[in-house]
Amino acid sequence: MKTFPALKYKKFPPIQLPVRAWPNQVLEHSPIWCSVDLRDGNQALIHPLGVEEKLGFFRLLVDMGFKEIEIGFPSASETEYTFVRRLIEEGHIPDDVTVQVLVQSREHLIRRTFTALQGVKRAIVHLYNSTSELQRRVVFQKSHKEIIDIAVEGAKFIKEFAPTLEGGEVIYQYSPESFTGTELDFAVDICSAVCEVWQPTEKKKTIINLPATVEMSTPNIYADQIEWFCRNFPYRKQSIISIHTHNDRGTGVAAAELALMAGGERVEGTLFGNGERTGNVDLVTIALNLFSQGIDPALDFSNLIEISHMVARYNQIPIGLRHPYVGELVFTAFSGSHQDAIRKGLAAMRSNGSSLWEVPYLPIDPTDVGRHYEPLVRINSQSGKGGIAFVLEDQFGYKLPPKLQIDFSRVIQKICDADGRELGPEEIKHIFEVEYCRPAPFALKGHTTSYDLTTQNTCISASVICKGEPHMVEGTGSGPLSALVHGIGQQFGYHIAIHDYHEHAIGEGLDALAVAYVQGSIDGSPPTWGVGIHHSTEVATLQAVLNALNRSIEERKKNGRR
Numbered sequence: 001m002k003t004f005p006a007l008k009y010k011k012f013p014p015i016q017l018p019v020r021a022w023p024n025q026v027l028e029h030s031p032i033w034c035s036v037d038l039r040d041g042n043q044a045l046i047h048p049l050g051v052e053e054k055l056g057f058f059r060l061l062v063d064m065g066f067k068e069i070e071i072g073f074p075s076a077s078e079t080e081y082t083f084v085r086r087l088i089e090e091g092h093i094p095d096d097v098t099v100q101v102l103v104q105s106r107e108h109l110i111r112r113t114f115t116a117l118q119g120v121k122r123a124i125v126h127l128y129n130s131t132s133e134l135q136r137r138v139v140f141q142k143s144h145k146e147i148i149d150i151a152v153e154g155a156k157f158i159k160e161f162a163p164t165l166e167g168g169e170v171i172y173q174y175s176p177e178s179f180t181g182t183e184l185d186f187a188v189d190i191c192s193a194v195c196e197v198w199q200p201t202e203k204k205k206t207i208i209n210l211p212a213t214v215e216m217s218t219p220n221i222y223a224d225q226i227e228w229f230c231r232n233f234p235y236r237k238q239s240i241i242s243i244h245t246h247n248d249r250g251t252g253v254a255a256a257e258l259a260l261m262a263g264g265e266r267v268e269g270t271l272f273g274n275g276e277r278t279g280n281v282d283l284v285t286i287a288l289n290l291f292s293q294g295i296d297p298a299l300d301f302s303n304l305i306e307i308s309h310m311v312a313r314y315n316q317i318p319i320g321l322r323h324p325y326v327g328e329l330v331f332t333a334f335s336g337s338h339q340d341a342i343r344k345g346l347a348a349m350r351s352n353g354s355s356l357w358e359v360p361y362l363p364i365d366p367t368d369v370g371r372h373y374e375p376l377v378r379i380n381s382q383s384g385k386g387g388i389a390f391v392l393e394d395q396f397g398y399k400l401p402p403k404l405q406i407d408f409s410r411v412i413q414k415i416c417d418a419d420g421r422e423l424g425p426e427e428i429k430h431i432f433e434v435e436y437c438r439p440a441p442f443a444l445k446g447h448t449t450s451y452d453l454t455t456q457n458t459c460i461s462a463s464v465i466c467k468g469e470p471h472m473v474e475g476t477g478s479g480p481l482s483a484l485v486h487g488i489g490q491q492f493g494y495h496i497a498i499h500d501y502h503e504h505a506i507g508e509g510l511d512a513l514a515v516a517y518v519q520g521s522i523d524g525s526p527p528t529w530g531v532g533i534h535h536s537t538e539v540a541t542l543q544a545v546l547n548a549l550n551r552s553i554e555e556r557k558k559n560g561r562r
Contacts, residue, residue, distance in 0.1 A: 022226075035069050054071075155197040241266070247278040247282075442464060460480055471491065484542050497520060531547060
């Protein structure tokens with residue numbers, strides 16, 4: 001086996017944080033959400049959005065309830081500039097929504113940005129420059145002071161141009177880009193220098209965004225960085241601490257959640273995690289993680305499937321089948337034990353009338369995000385009796401007795417193993433009815449019953465077709481079922497023993513159907529199941545007896561017996 005050159009990489013150093021507090025914190029409410037789909041997400045697309053596409057995406061974000069939306073980088077291209085102007089001039093920005101624009105620390109770019117914002121009611125102007133040790137040393141070859149000077153100069157220009165937005169409110173935001181690769185004391189120094197220019201107050205706070213531009217460590221270390229910064233930043237009370245994680249290590253969601261516990265108040269990210277490299281943090285996942293803990297995410301995901309389709313269309317990036325909460329298969333169980341647990345969990349909730357969601361393997365109720373119960377359980381060769389029974393009950397109303405569940409699961413698994421494929425609900429129903437509602441050799445054409453008060457027996461006179469020929473069957477018993485069994489034995493010599501019997505209704509009122517399940521055996525042969533379905537419970541029961549007999553005869557033929 002080839003050895004990986006692991007020694008070329010160095011460990012990320014731990015943060016010296018005495019008595020860290022964040023591990024004991026519990027999230028109690030949702031953060032401030034800021035979607036950066038139209039900027040950070042857009043710049044990572046193979047085919048960036050045009051103005052019309054950005055407008056449609058913006059409307060989607062507004063409809064979902066986002067109150068802060070980063071709409072672009074208006075100094076970067078004509079498309080970006082035109083989009084900002086169109087939002088403002090055509091009145092697309094609701095009064096309760098604040099738009100955000102990004103700008104580098106250069107005078108001409110800041111000037112262009114404020115020109116684009118003319119007429120806006122309220123905007124966040126997001127200033128950034130790179131501060132990481134690696135980029136200072138390799139890319140910019142600048143000292144601490146020179147990097148701080150870049151940030152301070154940009155902060156001054158923004159403060160100078162802010163009054164040009166007549167009647168418009170400007171909220172300042174600063175990001176030390178690649179915060180995770182920046183020495184913490186230097187991050188505090190540069191953010192403090194920017195705040196000295198902007199002079200935030202507790203009533204008019206500055207947003208300090210601390211991005212994991214590249215995810216470089218385990219999530220707990222990012223949380224340590226955030227807590228350390230919050231402890232040592234002199235403008236903490238005058239600032240909103242914003243989190244912006246990326247997903248290079250695949251733990252962007254975890255890093256953001258722990259960072260919120262460590263003092264973060266605001267999260268920037270994208271829907272379903274689009275962004276450079278492995279993407280930004282997925283706002284949908286974080287928000288629904290909070291939702292699963294009983295916290296209102298303050299965003300509307302009631303039609304998550306449609307949202308996902310729109311985002312996939314805009315970004316031209318498909319969303320994975322296993323993507324949390326929205327993937328086609330995330331609420332689906334193929335495993336037999338999982339299927340059985342889901343079926344029993346849903347049944348328990350229905351029977352006890354609880355409003356508290358407690359269903360094994362399902363962290364949230366799929367209907368809360370516009371999903372349905374139909375695809376929860378899907379059947380293949382790995383499925384068990386519980387899952388198969390769930391499909392028949394949930395979608396068609398059949399409540400199979402436990403022994404019949406076992407019997408029918410063998411039928412389904414044999415088909416799945418032979419075909420190597422998944423079976424859909426309608427196909428499972430068809431197989432069930434063909435298997436257990438056998439119409440030959442015996443079929444019931446009609447019957448009458450009477451009750452003898454003297455003997456306390458039921459008498460039956462049934463018109464039965466056997467191998468295509470009509471016969472009248474007469475019998476007596478404690479009820480119609482035993483009377484028919486007696487008559488069949490008398491006339492045809494089949495001595496039937498009944499082992500199990502169940503019945504229930506499907507539907508209500510005049511359209512209700514009765515379903516009867518009968519397990520019987522002939523002359524000591526292995527028992528077989530038959531199912532009868534009719535508007536009359538009595539007819540359904542008699543059909544079930546004959547269908548069980550038909551299956552038993554068929555099994556005896558397979559084994560070389562009469």
